[in-house]
Structures are given as structure tokens and as C-alpha cells.
Amino acid sequence: MTATRRALTISALALLLPIVNGCSAPEPAKPKVQQILRMRMRENPPDTDPAQSADSLSDRINLAVHDGLVDFEPASLQIVPAVAESWEVSKDGLTYTFRLRPGVRFHNGKVLTSADVLYSFRRILDPKVNSKRREILAGVKGAEAFERGRAAEVEGFSAPDAKTFVVTLEKPMPYFLQLLATPAAAIVPKEVYDDPQKGYLSQPVGCGPFKVARWERSNFMELEAFGDYYQGRPKLDQVLVRFIENPASAMEEYRHGGLDTMDEMVGSETSIARELPQDYRKAPFLGTFYFGFNLARAPFKGNPNLRKAFNYAVDRQSLCDQTFEGTLTPSHGILAPGTPGFNPQLKGYDFDPALAREYLAKAGYPGGKGLPTLDLWVNNNQKLLEAAQKVQADLKSSGINVRIKAVDFATFLQALQGTPESPGDALFYRYGWNADYPDPDAFLFWLLHSRNIGPAGNIGRYSNPKVDELLDRARNLSAMEERIPLYQEAERIAVEEDAAWLFLANYTQRILIKPYVQGVVLSPLGSMRIPLDHLWIEPHPLAAPPSP
Amino acid sequence: MNSYLLRRLFSVVPVLWAVATLIWIILFALPGDPAVMLSGGLRSDPQVLERVRAEWGLNESGWAQYLRYLTRLAGGDLGTSYLQGRPVSRILAETFPATAILALSSMLLAACGGVALGLVSAAWAKRWPDDLISFFCLALISLPVFWLGMMLILLFASRLGWLPVLGYGMEGWKIPATQIRLPELNHLVLPALTLALFSLGAICRVTRASLLEVLRQRYILSSTARGMRPAAVHLRAALRNALIPVITVVGIDFAALLGGAVATEFVFAWPGLGKTIVHGIADRDLPVVEGGVLCLCLAFVLVNLAVDLCYALVDPRVRLQ
Numbered sequence: 086m087t088a089t090r091r092a093l094t095i096s097a098l099a100l101l102l103p104i105v106n107g108c109s110a111p112e113p114a115k116p117k118v119q120q121i122l123r124m125r126m127r128e129n130p131p132d133t134d135p136a137q138s139a140d141s142l143s144d145r146i147n148l149a150v151h152d153g154l155v156d157f158e159p160a161s162l163q164i165v166p167a168v169a170e171s172w173e174v175s176k177d178g179l180t181y182t183f184r185l186r187p188g189v190r191f192h193n194g195k196v197l198t199s200a201d202v203l204y205s206f207r208r209i210l211d212p213k214v215n216s217k218r219r220e221i222l223a224g225v226k227g228a229e230a231f232e233r234g235r236a237a238e239v240e241g242f243s244a245p246d247a248k249t250f251v252v253t254l255e256k257p258m259p260y261f262l263q264l265l266a267t268p269a270a271a272i273v274p275k276e277v278y279d280d281p282q283k284g285y286l287s288q289p290v291g292c293g294p295f296k297v298a299r300w301e302r303s304n305f306m307e308l309e310a311f312g313d314y315y316q317g318r319p320k321l322d323q324v325l326v327r328f329i330e331n332p333a334s335a336m337e338e339y340r341h342g343g344l345d346t347m348d349e350m351v352g353s354e355t356s357i358a359r360e361l362p363q364d365y366r367k368a369p370f371l372g373t374f375y376f377g378f379n380l381a382r383a384p385f386k387g388n389p390n391l392r393k394a395f396n397y398a399v400d401r402q403s404l405c406d407q408t409f410e411g412t413l414t415p416s417h418g419i420l421a422p423g424t425p426g427f428n429p430q431l432k433g434y435d436f437d438p439a440l441a442r443e444y445l446a447k448a449g450y451p452g453g454k455g456l457p458t459l460d461l462w463v464n465n466n467q468k469l470l471e472a473a474q475k476v477q478a479d480l481k482s483s484g485i486n487v488r489i490k491a492v493d494f495a496t497f498l499q500a501l502q503g504t505p506e507s508p509g510d511a512l513f514y515r516y517g518w519n520a521d522y523p524d525p526d527a528f529l530f531w532l533l534h535s536r537n538i539g540p541a542g543n544i545g546r547y548s549n550p551k552v553d554e555l556l557d558r559a560r561n562l563s564a565m566e567e568r569i570p571l572y573q574e575a576e577r578i579a580v581e582e583d584a585a586w587l588f589l590a591n592y593t594q595r596i597l598i599k600p601y602v603q604g605v606v607l608s609p610l611g612s613m614r615i616p617l618d619h620l621w622i623e624p625h626p627l628a629a630p631p632s633p
Numbered sequence: 634m635n636s637y638l639l640r641r642l643f644s645v646v647p648v649l650w651a652v653a654t655l656i657w658i659i660l661f662a663l664p665g666d667p668a669v670m671l672s673g674g675l676r677s678d679p680q681v682l683e684r685v686r687a688e689w690g691l692n693e694s695g696w697a698q699y700l701r702y703l704t705r706l707a708g709g710d711l712g713t714s715y716l717q718g719r720p721v722s723r724i725l726a727e728t729f730p731a732t733a734i735l736a737l738s739s740m741l742l743a744a745c746g747g748v749a750l751g752l753v754s755a756a757w758a759k760r761w762p763d764d765l766i767s768f769f770c771l772a773l774i775s776l777p778v779f780w781l782g783m784m785l786i787l788l789f790a791s792r793l794g795w796l797p798v799l800g801y802g803m804e805g806w807k808i809p810a811t812q813i814r815l816p817e818l819n820h821l822v823l824p825a826l827t828l829a830l831f832s833l834g835a836i837c838r839v840t841r842a843s844l845l846e847v848l849r850q851r852y853i854l855s856s857t858a859r860g861m862r863p864a865a866v867h868l869r870a871a872l873r874n875a876l877i878p879v880i881t882v883v884g885i886d887f888a889a890l891l892g893g894a895v896a897t898e899f900v901f902a903w904p905g906l907g908k909t910i911v912h913g914i915a916d917r918d919l920p921v922v923e924g925g926v927l928c929l930c931l932a933f934v935l936v937n938l939a940v941d942l943c944y945a946l947v948d949p950r951v952r953l954q
Contacts, residue, residue: 128912131716139673215684217673232680283718301814302727303904304801329799329902337786338798495665495917498674505679518675531676540669540677 118624120322122602122617124346125335128328129302133289134278135271136209136216144268145613149308149324150192151271151291154183154202154250155262159608159616162523164262168197168272168292168315169250178257178563179226183250189315191274192296199244204275206252207231207239218269224261226253256561259568263522294319294618303328308617320604320621339597345622347597348612354410354595363600367412368607371421372519372592373528374413376461376476377501380585381508381546384448384456391448391456392584396434397441398483399476405590408475409468413590418580419528421591423609426525426569426576433580433588441483453484460490462514464497469515476587487513505539508546516544517592519611525572530556533579547585552578601625641941645934652930653706653923657699660919667691667917671715689715702923711927712920714913721924724909729928730813731801732905735897736890738821739828744883747833748872751840751879756867758845766837773834782827782900789823796822799902824901828894832886839882843875876947884940891936892929 132143135151154169166172169183189197209216210228222228227240241253254261264270277290289297292315295308308324329335332349339347350357358365378385378392385392401415417433420426442452450456463473473489480487492500501516503509520527531542534556538546552575559571579585596612598605601623608614668691672681686692690701705712711721754766790798802817847853848871856870857863895907906925913921944951 131916139676212684215681215688217678217681219681220678286718301801301803301904302724303908304902305803327800327902328904330908331899331902333783334786334799334900334902337783337791338800341791341794341798343798343800493665493915494674495667495670495915496663498669499664499666502669502677539679540672540682541679542676 118601118622120320120622121325122321122323122346122620122622123325123327123344125329125339125344125348126326127330127332127349129306132217133286133297134283135269135273135291136205136214136218138268138271139217141611141613144611146297146306146308146326147268147271147289147291148613149293149295149617150289150297151268151273151293153265153267153270153272154185155266157263157266157523157608157610157614159606159610159614162609164266167266168202172262178259179254181252181254181261183252185248185250186315187248189292190313191277191292192290192311193274193277194313195274195276197272197274197292198247199250200247201274202250202272203242203244204278205272206242206270208273208278209269210239216269218267221264221267221269224254224256224258226255228255257563258560259563259565260522260524260526263524267521295324298323314618316618319618321617324617345599345602350595350597354412357597361597364597365595366598366605366607367593367595369421369423369609370519370592370594370611371424371523371527371609372517373416373419373421374517374590374592375416375515376587376589377514377516377545378586379508379512379514379546380548382512384450384459385512388448389582389584390444391450392586393434394441394444394448394483395480395485395587396584397437397444398485399479399587399589400436401589402436404472404475408471409590412593412595414593416588416591418588419532419576420525420572421520421528421609424520424523424525424528425565426572428573428576431573431577431580434584436479438483445484450484453486456485458486458488459513460511461487462490462492462497462500462511464494464515465491473515476589501544502540503544503546505541509544516586518542519592521610523609525569525576526556526560529572529575529579530560533575533585545586547579547583549578549583599625638938641938645931648934649927649930653703653927654699656923656926657702660922661695661698663914663917665917667715667919670917706927711924714918714921716916716918716921721920724921725906725924725928726812728904728906728909731816731903732891732894732898732907733932734816735821735824735828735894735903735905736887739825740832740883740887740890742825742829743832743836743886744879746829747836748840748876748879750833750837751844752867752872754837754841755844755848756863758841763841766841770834770837773830774838776831778827778831778896779900781830782824782897785823785827786900796820799823799900801902801904824897824903827900828890828897832883832890835886836879836882840875840879843878844871847871847875873947877944880940880943880947884936884943888933888936891932 126142126145128142130143130146131140132138133146135147138144138147152167154167155164156167157163158165168186168189170186172181172183174181185197185199185202191197206222208214209219209222210232212232225239225241227236230236231239243251245251271291274290277285287300294311294314294316296311297306298309299307305328306326308326310319310322312318327344329338332351335344335347335349336351338344380386405411405413405415418428418431420428445451445453461473461477463469470489470491477487477489500509500511501514518528518532531537533543533547533552535543535548535553537543538548555571555575559568562568580588594607594612596607603621603623604619605615606619668682668685669677672678672685690698711725713719714721714724717724750766754763757763786798789796797820800820802820805815805817807814853866853871856866861870892907894905895911897903898905898908906928910922910925913925
């Protein structure tokens with residue numbers, strides 16, 4: 086009996102405990118914040134070797150682990166010193182002399198010297214490494230001879246002393262420093278990257294602000310602050326990259342507090358922005374979204390009037406406002422606003438169904454008669470399918486019939502690109518292009534120059550000798566003021582005379598970041614350029630311990 | 634028994650060869666160029682493309698590629714991932730344990746839960762508990778795993794906060810001398826439950842049907858006549874004989890779970906094999922897909938063998954020859 090009574094008393098007390106707790110004076114809030122940033126990433130970075138870094142996931146990790154000679158200031162995209170503390174460019178624009186910063190160390194403790202720069206750059210051109218980003222150094226003197234095995238070394242690289250590195254170019258390249266600020270131009274230590282077993286893929290070593298401490302594939306990657314970072318130890322102790330593919334699950338985890346950043350929106354973006362107004366950030370992005378034509382095949386081949394008809398038939402404004410909920414902005418041409426040489430005067434094409442029908446008749450298809458139903462190729466993605474449906478409906482009201490063909494990305498690429506010699510199957514397709522460096526060349530040369538027909542970038546197989554000539558001239562001039570008119574003229578010809586593709590919109594970037602993450606700067610080159618070493622976590626009740 | 638085992642194990646070889654060939658043909662016929670995916674996708678330098686093709690032998694004829702592939706497999710080499718540059722065997726060793734643990738724990742849950750519910754259902758056949766359980770089972774069989782997973786997350790993680798939303802956890806116990814790390818237990822609950830609920834319905838239905846059939850037999854009547862209590866009749870006399878079809882379903886479901894947990898792995902960000910294979914297909918990382926499918930095929934065959942051995946264990950009339 087006594088035992089039962091005691092048990093009852095204890096139970097009653099236990100029940101009361103929460104109430105008593107609730108009544109006691111609240112403890113002063115002393116949130117001890119761990120300096121840990123928990124980032125969401127869709128999947129593992131495919132390429133942790135910077136020489137192969139060619140997608141935003143790989144770029145994100147490589148930019149945290151590695152540094153190059155120079156860097157972009159994330160917002161203004163001005164070139165700033167990184168491993169090189171200063172540099173000189175010769176008058177003819179051909180020779181770049183870099184002075185390396187003293188005391189730069191790799192994660193393995195070794196001091197970085199010009200020999201490492203030489204090794205890293207030579208490695209990018211080495212046919213055995215087969216770097217996807219070889220084009221960043223392809224303009225260096227002697228690069229081709231080295232790549233083809235006619236020379237043992239690259240003539241244009243020299244390291245006269247441990248702190249000096251000299252690059253000589255074949256022709257002037259006014260955006261050369263920008264190329265050196267891309268993630269691929271990272272400086273890596275020879276003793277680690279000479280490994281035939283490629284151990285560096287799992288355990289990258291660089292001189293950047295964070296080192297890879299632990300990587301469980303498809304689960305998480307732990308980046309740890311590098312104490313000897315030459316620009317000062319980052320404020321964050323750790324960046325925990327969590328690989329969560331399903332955006333709906335990731336969004337739930339973000340809401341729940343297990344993530345501090347979320348880079349992909351699920352469902353209506355307007356309602357997300359309303360739900361999380363302090364977290365939702367939107368910024369311009371140097372990228373263009375368009376639907377391309379296969380200019381090497383009928384009916385688009387040699388028929389600019391037909392291409393103009395397509396351009397007049399589509400209502401860009403409602404595509405951007407309704408389908409994309411304002412996350413895209415209508416464009417009149419190719420270059421994204423914010424790119425040097427962006428031409429606000431470019432007329433482009435406004436939505437005008439009457440004019441569309443007129444051009445359709447001029448093209449030889451009055452009322453759409455005689456024009457076969459075209460396949461519109463889209464890779465499987467909900468938003469892109471909605472965009473394709475909107476374009477399909479607009480075109481139909483002007484008498485043009487298209488059928489949507491949704492396929493997976495690899496199939497999509499093959500149908501679009503073909504080979505340099507023969508065009509792919511796709512005649513009409515959705516496409517997009519992001520700039521790797523803030524120069525008109527990053528768009529126009531790759532998309533329009535006939536040298537790049539096929540997988541190199543010009544998949545529409547656009548070819549106009551006048552445009553080629555303008556682009557070649559602009560590539561090799563030093564002064565931006567002289568280059569811009571050439572690029573603008575090339576863009577005008579491609580847009581207004583040739584209607585090279587169906588110009589639609591420019592991208593913006595959107596990301597959710599918890600308000601307690603401070604120091605965030607969004608770069609027009611994409612969210613992978615958020616400078617992780619400048620971020621810190623402000624004390625905040627929401628800052629939860631990590632729990633992946 | 635031993636010769637039976639040996640024969641069965643030996644028969645795996647032609648099965649593996651057939652599967653290896655089939656998957657190779659499917660992947661070979663699949664549109665999309667692995668070399669393009671490997672050289673940058675949207676923008677691939679023609680020089681780089683050419684070298685990639687030469688490096689991986691993608692410029693050779695179909696026959697030459699197939700023969701090289703078979704020779705490699707015969708030597709026990711699953712090849713190297715195009716994308717990760719690491720041996721496929723290592724990738725499988727990393728991802729298969731996560732899938733196996735998930736499949737095993739969910740099968741355990743489903744088998745125990747399904748048999749228990751089936752027993753209750755059969756004991757109260759045609760009465761309200763039976764109707765309720767039948768309804769519940771039908772609902773579970775019909776719900777898409779993807780949706781069920783999201784709902785469980787919303788309820789148990791977001792609303793109630795009892796369990797983590799997703800992931801494998803960072804700490805879990807590491808099996809000594811291996812690279813295998815077990816998931817944190819609280820991380821395992823939701824994905825295992827999602828998968829289990831799906832199989833549970835079927836197991837419950839089969840148990841009920843099989844039990845009802847056994848209960849009609851004469852030896853049950855004689856057991857009851859000898860004065861055995863109804864519970865003992867069900868549990869001791871009937872259940873064991875009713876288990877044969879249940880074992881079949883559990884075996885098939887378990888093997889299917891090993892390969893078919895993709896949706897669950899996707900919802901819960903589970904670092905398993907299913908997701909790896911799906912990624913491999915999307916990226917045209919052919920060696921990973923081939924290796925992954927072969928691994929699943931082997932697991933399937935072995936599970937089936939285990940099921941056959943279980944028959945002999947449960948039913949002494951079954952002789953393995």
C-alpha cells in the first residue's frame with residue numbers, strides 16, 4: 086500500500102514538473118552559437134579536381150577549398166588579389182607578371198611557390214589530365230604545341246623566382262585575369278595532384294579558406310576552417326554540406342531548422358517569399374534563357390522571317406510574370422543586364438501576334454500552312470515543361486504548331502549538340518547559358534562564333550562571317566571602350582537581322598538563407614560565389630545544433 | 634544439402650552473365666553520350682571529347698566494348714566510374730550497406746507487423762477487427778511510397794518533432810575494420826517505417842489467407858478436440874504451417890526492397906545503392922549502373938536461395954535435392 090502511494094506521489098510530481106518549470110523565472114537567453122553553416126547541396130560535387138570544375142556544385146566546393154592567383158570581388162566582380170598580391174600587364178597586353186603573396190600555405194602545410202603555379206597551369210593544358218577547362222589557358226603562348234606533344238613545356242609560362250610567375254599570351258586577351266579567377270585556375274600542390282591513383286578526388290588539398298575534413302558521399306561533406314589561411318582564418322569553424330536531392334524534403338529540413346541555406350524552391354515561389362520574407366533573397370544573375378533553333382536544318386535554315394515570326398509570337402512578359410512568377414526578366418537580346426556591353430537600346434522583339442503572322446506569311450507559310458509540326462525538346466523539369474507549354478500555346482495562336490518532347494538531360498544534350506560536323510536531331514529546343522566570367526565574350530563568342538559549332542557552345546549552328554569577324558576583333562583588343570561597340574554590333578546582327586534564336590528572358594538567382602547568417606553577398610555569377618570565409622552566425626534562438 | 638547448395642550457387646553464374654549482357658545492351662542502346670556528360674555537358678571542348686572517348690574506349694565498336702566488358706567482369710573487375718574516377722566495387726561497398734540496412738530493418742518491421750496483424754485478422758475473421766485491418770492493409774498497399782514518406786516527415790518530424798526529417802546521421806556505429814558505418818537509429822526509423830508499411834499490407838493479407846486455409850484442416854479440428862486452447866491452436870499448430878506462402882512473399886519483397894527503395898532513399902536523402910544507380914543512369918556513368926545492377930541481381934539470387942532454405946526449415950516435408 087505504501088509503495089503504491091509513493092508511486093502515485095512520484096507520478097503526480099512528475100506530471101507537475103513541466104508546470105513548475107514553466108512557472109520558474111526564465112533563464113537569461115544565452116544562446117551559445119556554434120560557428121557552423123549547414124548548406125544544402127543537391128548531390129555530391131561531380132568534380133573535386135579544380136581542373137575539371139565545370140558545374141555549379143563542383144565550383145562551390147572548389148571555391149571553398151582552393152584559391153587562384155586572383156579572384157572576383159563577389160558583388161562588383163572586380164578582379165582582386167588572391168594568391169598573387171600584385172601583377173603587371175605589359176603595354177602590348179601580352180605579358181602578365183604576378184608577384185605571389187608571401188606566406189601562402191597549402192592545407193598540407195607546404196608553402197606555395199611559383200613552381201606550384203607553374204605546375205597547376207601546366208596541368209590544365211596536359212593532355213593526360215584532359216581538363217574540361219583547358220580553354221582558360223588555351224591562349225597562352227606555346228599552349229597548342231605543348232598539348233599536341235610538340236613541346237615538353239609551355240613556352241608562355243615561366244617562374245623566374247619563387248615569388249614571381251610570368252604568363253605570355255599568343256594574342257592579347259583583355260579578360261585573361263577573369264579567366265584566372267574561375268575555379269578551374271586554382272593553384273594545387275604538385276605532390277598531391279601528381280597521384281596516379283587520384284587520391285585528391287576524395288581528399289582535395291588546396292590553399293583556400295576551408296579544408297575537406299570528412300566526406301561521406303551522398304550524405305555530407307564537412308569543410309573545416311583552415312587556420313593558416315593567408316587571408317585570415319574564416320569566422321565559421323565548419324561548413325557542413327548536406328547532400329539532399331529531393332527539394333521537397335530539403336525544404337522541410339530547412340523549415341525545421343536543420344539547414345541554413347536552401348538553393349532550390351519547391352512549389353509557388355511567391356508563397357515561399359511570403360512565408361519566409363527574411364530568408365528569401367533574390368539577385369540578378371548573368372545568364373540567358375532562350376529557345377533555340379537548329380539553323381543547319383529546314384525549316385529554320387536560311388529563313389530569318391520564320392525565326393522572326395516565332396519571336397513576335399511569344400509573350401515574354403507573361404511567361405516571366407506568370408509561368409516563372411517574376412523569377413525571370415524578359416530579355417530583348419543575348420547579354421544579361423550587368424554584363425559589360427549590355428545594350429538597353431537593343432530593340433529585339435515585342436509580343437505582336439499580327440506581326441508574327443505577317444512574318445510567317447513572308448517566310449512562305451501563310452497562316453502556318455505548309456509548316457510541319459515541330460518537336461520542342463525540353464529536359465525533364467517541371468518549370469521548363471510549364472514554360473514549353475506557354476510557348477507552345479502562344480505559337481499556336483499565331484498558327485505555329487509545336488509538340489513538346491520531354492526527355493532526360495543526357496538524351497536532350499545529344500539531340501541538341503550533334504557533332505561539329507553534323508547537326509543533332511533537335512530542331513527547336515529550350516536552352517540556357519550562364520557566364521563564367523563577366524565579359525560579353527563569355528556569351529557571344531561561345532554561342533555565336535562559327536568556330537564553336539556543336540558541343541563547344543554554338544549548338545544552334547549559327548554562322549555569320551561578319552559576326553565571326555567582329556567577335557575575333559573584339560577578343561584581341563585591350564580597351565573595353567573599343568571592344569564594346571564591336572560586341573554590341575555582333576549582338577545586334579544576331580538578334581535583329583538574323584533572329585538567331587527565340588530570345589526569351591534573363592535568369593535571376595534565388596536562395597533561402599537563415600537571417601542569422603551574416604556577411605552574405607550574392608554574386609551575379611551565382612550563389613556558389615557566396616564568400617564562405619566572410620560569413621558568420623549571429624547568436625539567435627533559431628540557431629540549432631547540427632543534426633543531419 | 635551441401636551438393637544442393639553448391640549446385641544452386643553455381644547456377645548463379647549464367648544468371649549473372651544474362652543480366653550483365655541485358656543491362657549492357659540496354660545501356661548501349663540508350664540515347665545520350667557518356668563522353669559528352671563527362672566533358673562538361675552543355676559546353677564540351679571537342680579536343681577534350683575526343684580524348685575522353687579514347688580514354689574510356691567509347692570510340693570502339695559495340696562488339697569490342699562488349700568483349701572488353703565481359704573480360705573485365707570475368708576477372709572480377711567491375712570497372713571504374715566514369716564520373717568519380719574510383720573503382721565501382723568501392724562505390725558499391727559504400728552504398729550497398731546503407732540500402733541493405735534499410736531493407737533489412739523495414740523487412741523485419743513488415744514481417745513482424747504483417748504476421749501479427751494477419752493472425753489477429755484470421756482469428757477474428759469476418760468480424761470488425763478483420764474488416765478494420767483489411768481496410769488498413771489495402772490503404773497501405775495503394776499509397777505511393779513517395780507520398781507516404783513525405784506525410785510521415787510532416788507528421789513525426791515537422792509537426793511532432795520526435796524524429797529527424799531526413800539523412801543518415803553523422804555519428805552511427807562503425808563496423809570495425811570496414812568502411813561501413815551504421816545509420817543513427819533515430820534516422821533509420823522513418824525511412825524503415827515508410828518501406829515497411831508498404832510491404833506490411835501484403836504480408837498481412839497473405840498471412841490471413843494462408844492461416845484461414847490451414848485452420849480449415851482436420852488436424853486443427855483434432856487439436857481443438859484434444860482440448861488445446863484457441864490461442865495455442867492458432868500460434869502453435871496453425872501458424873507454422875501457414876508460413877510457407879508468407880516466407881515467399883517476404884523473400885520477394887525483401888529482394889525488391891533492396892533494389893526498389895529508390896523513392897524512399899530519395900525522400901529521406903538516404904545514401905543508398907538505388908539512388909546511386911539512378912544517378913548513374915542520369916549521368917550515363919555506365920560502369921556504376923552495370924555494377925549496381927549486377928550487385929542487386931546477386932543479392933536477389935541469394936535471397937531466393939535463403940528463402941528455399943527457409944522452406945526446408947519450416948516444413949520438414951520439403952527436401953532440398
